[in-house]
Amino acid sequence: MTVLTQTATVTVNAAFLQEIKEVNQELWMLQADLRHRFQRPVAPGHCRFLVDKLCLLRDQLALHFSLEEAYGYFDDPVDVAPQLSRAADRLRSEHKGLYLDLCELVERSERMFYDEQHAALALWLGPEFQEFDDHLRLHEERENELIVEAYDADIGVGD
16 A cells, blocks of 8 residues: 655745735844844843843734745645745744743843843853844745745746
């Protein structure tokens, strides 16, 4: 007896994904503001403000990823290039990890703040945010590359 298995494919709706990225200016401005603030040492007295900003970033990122997954990616398209499908699936699956990483950063920051570990929080927070920011920026760059690749596949540009 032969058992056939069908693997799911994923593709990107390049137009919607690009639009989602363009209209979410609040997320990008918040990320840029935090990146700027963490480029220099954090004063312990600014920790509450920064933790609140991180909470806003977490909420904005949740909305952004939800929109991308609802409108920017499609399961089981009729016809899709295998490399495009693999990249789309990999990038879409990164959303959960990135979001959970940010949630963990926010939760630990809040615990340290409420435990009155302000000096330790001020030292810890910058490098932790920068590491998260690097991962998020790399993810967004790869999604932008996927959008270009999807557009190229749709209009036949390439080799």
